[in-house]
Amino acid sequence: MEAVRASAAWVASRSSHVKVDMLEIEKAVDKIQGNVPKVEWDFEGIHYFDNGPLTVQYLFVLDALNFCFWPDKDLTYDNLASGLKLALEKDKSALDADRLKNYTGPQLRELLNWPRPLPIEEERVRLLHEVGLELERSFGGEAANLVKSAGNSAASLIELITRHFPGFRDHSLYKGHQVFLYKRAQIFVADLWGAFKGENYGEFYDIKSITIFADYIVPAVLRELGILKYESSLCCSIDSNSEIVPGSEEEVEIRACSVHAVEKMRELINKKFGKQLLSIDIDLWLWSVGVQNMALSHHRTLSIYY
Numbered sequence: 389m390e391a392v393r394a395s396a397a398w399v400a401s402r403s404s405h406v407k408v409d410m411l412e413i414e415k416a417v418d419k420i421q422g423n424v425p426k427v428e429w430d431f432e433g434i435h436y437f438d439n440g441p442l443t444v445q446y447l448f449v450l451d452a453l454n455f456c457f458w459p460d461k462d463l464t465y466d467n468l469a470s471g472l473k474l475a476l477e478k479d480k481s482a483l484d485a486d487r488l489k490n491y492t493g494p495q496l497r498e499l500l501n502w503p504r505p506l507p508i509e510e511e512r513v514r515l516l517h518e519v520g521l522e523l524e525r526s527f528g529g530e531a532a533n534l535v536k537s538a539g540n541s542a543a544s545l546i547e548l549i550t551r552h553f554p555g556f557r558d559h560s561l562y563k564g565h566q567v568f569l570y571k572r573a574q575i576f577v578a579d580l581w582g583a584f585k586g587e588n589y590g591e592f593y594d595i596k597s598i599t600i601f602a603d604y605i606v607p608a609v610l611r612e613l614g615i616l617k618y619e620s621s622l623c624c625s626i627d628s629n630s631e632i633v634p635g636s637e638e639e640v641e642i643r644a645c646s647v648h649a650v651e652k653m654r655e656l657i658n659k660k661f662g663k664q665l666l667s668i669d670i671d672l673w674l675w676s677v678g679v680q681n682m683a684l685s686h687h688r689t690l691s692i693y694y
C-alpha cells in the first residue's frame with residue numbers, strides 16, 4: 389500500500405513526540421541475523437476455517453470488529469475470534485448479510501457469548517450493519533465476491549474495501565496532511581493470505597505491498613526493543629494508562645512511526661542479508677511477542693480503527 393508507506397514516512401520525518409532509532413533497528417536486525425522467527429497464522433488455534441467462502445465472511449466480520457479491546461480488561465482479540473467461530477459453528481447463517489444488518493448490541497454480546505456491553509458497542513453494531521448492507525447492495529451478500537472482484541491484488545482489495553465500507557477508512561489529519569494507515573483493511577488481506585496459505589481466496593500477487601498493522605500492541609513491542617523512543621510526557625501518559633486522544637499528533641506519530649520503523653527494518657534485512665521479507669511476517673512475530681508479554685504497557689486510544 390503505497391499510500392500507507394508514504395504517509396508513514398511523511399509523519400516519521402516530521403515527528404516530534406516519537407522518534408525511530410535507526411541504530412536500534414540495526415542492533416535488532418543483527419541480533420536475529422536477518423531471520424525473523426516464523427509465527428504461523430492462527431498459532432492460537434482460535435479462528436474458524438473451512439477452506440471456503442464462509443471463512444471469507446467470517447474473516448471480514450472479524451476484521452470489521454477487530455479494534456479497541458482494552459477498555460474491558462478481560463476482553464481480548466482471542467475472545468472475538470473464538471466467539472465468532474463458535475457462533476458460526478452453531479449456526480452457519482449467523483454471519484449472513486441480512487443477519488448482520490439487524491444485530492442489536494445485546495444480540496451481538498450474545499453471539500460472542502460476552503456477559504456485558506462491549507467497548508464502543510454502538511459503533512460495533514453500526515459497523516456490522518454497514519458491512520451487511522453494503523455486502524448485500526454491491527456483492528450479493530458475500531465477502532467472497534468482494535475478494536473475487538479484486539482479481540488477486542491486495543492493493544485493489546484494500547482500495548475496494550475502503551471505497552465501499554467507510555468504517556475501514558482508517559485515516560487522520562496530521563500537520564494538515566491526510567495520513568492513511570488502513571489497519572483493518574490490510575489485516576483482512578493478511579488474514580486471507582494466512583488462513584488460505586496464499587492460495588484460493590488468499591492468493592495475492594502483490595502481497596509484499598502490505599505494511600504492518602498499526603495497532604496498540606506492535607508499537608509497545610517496538611518501544612520495548614528501543615526502536616521507538618517517546619518524549620518523556622508521552623512516556624508518562626502511556627505508563628500511567630492515561631488515554632491518548634484519537635487524531636492527536638502523539639497518536640498519529642505512534643502508529644505511523646511503527647509502520648515506518650518496520651519498513652526500515654525490512655530494507656535493512658534486505659541490504660545486509662539479501663532477504664526479501666514481508667512486513668506481514670514481521671508484524672505477526674512482533675504481535676505474538678507483544679500479546680504474550682502481559683507486562684507491556686500500550687497506548688490507549690478510543691478508536692474504531694484498531
Ligand SMILES: Nc1nc2c(c(CN[C@H]3C=C[C@H](O)[C@@H]3O)cn2[C@@H]2O[C@H](COP(=O)(O)O)[C@@H](O)[C@H]2O)c(=O)[nH]1
Binds near residue numbers: 428457463465600
Ligand atoms: N499488528 C497486529 N495487530 C493485531 C493482530 C491481531 C490478530 N491477528 C491474527 C492473525 C493471525 C494470528 O493468528 C492473529 O490471531 C489483532 N491485532 C490487534 O491487537 C490488538 C488487540 O490486542 P489485545 O487487546 O491484547 O487482544 C488490537 O488492536 C487488534 O486489532 C495482528 O496480527 N497484528
